[in-house]
Amino acid sequence: MSVTPRIAVIIGSTRDSRFAAAPAEWIAERAKARGDWEVEVVDLKTFDLPLFNEVASNAWVPSENAAARAWQETIAKFDGFIFVTPEYNRSITGALKNALDQAYVEWNRKAFGIVSYGSVGGTRAAEHLRTIGIELQMASTRSAVHIGGGDFFSVHPLGGDPKPISSIEGTIGGSADAMLGELDWWTRATMAARG
Numbered sequence: 001m002s003v004t005p006r007i008a009v010i011i012g013s014t015r016d017s018r019f020a021a022a023p024a025e026w027i028a029e030r031a032k033a034r035g036d037w038e039v040e041v042v043d044l045k046t047f048d049l050p051l052f053n054e055v056a057s058n059a060w061v062p063s064e065n066a067a068a069r070a071w072q073e074t075i076a077k078f079d080g081f082i083f084v085t086p087e088y089n090r091s092i093t094g095a096l097k098n099a100l101d102q103a104y105v106e107w108n109r110k111a112f113g114i115v116s117y118g119s120v121g122g123t124r125a126a127e128h129l130r131t132i133g134i135e136l137q138m139a140s141t142r143s144a145v146h147i148g149g150g151d152f153f154s155v156h157p158l159g160g161d162p163k164p165i166s167s168i169e170g171t172i173g174g175s176a177d178a179m180l181g182e183l184d185w186w187t188r189a190t191m192a193a194r195g
């Protein structure tokens, strides 16, 4: 096991006109700026996962689908995760839920933080994600980044004149650093415990 935590920033929306890439790149840069992690952006869209169609979770039976196996091998490389997710009908995207279902053992005993967005900051999606994380035997940070309200519409194309995410660092920077700090603690703790 390497000593340097390997952290994946997972882009949780796969639609062609998604907003997700902007907050994902922003949090990845902030995570890299810490200087003590290996950080990689993992784009769910590039895996082209089918809807789950295995005989069981890979907790019980190895998956047959080649894309699912490639996804599991990617997840296995990381010690911690930052999920970047919008709120779709008060939950995470179907694509992210499917991707979470397409692995099991690779998620276990690892930590995660969340960057969510939407009119109310994607808070309801974030809470669903934390509940899913319990079943996957993961540890969630308390702090998360929620891009909502006026901030959301100032950086989102729906607002008409989208600004870069860096323009709202004054409001989300503190929660980002709190989330990253907690993710560091939980990631190192679970790495040590797994070792």
Ligand SMILES: Cc1cc2nc3c(=O)[nH]c(=O)nc-3n(C[C@H](O)[C@H](O)[C@H](O)COP(=O)(O)O)c2cc1C
Residues within 6 Å of the ligand: 013, 014, 015, 017, 018, 019, 020, 021, 086, 087, 088, 089, 090, 091, 117, 118, 119, 120, 121, 122, 156
């Ligand atoms: C199917 C669907 C459901 C949505 N439901 C919500 C919602 O419950 N709450 C919310 O704040 N925004 C909702 N939105 C708006 C999204 O926050 C917004 O479209 C955002 O850009 C989606 O993320 P993406 O562009 O990265 O896919 C919804 C959007 C879609 C497409």
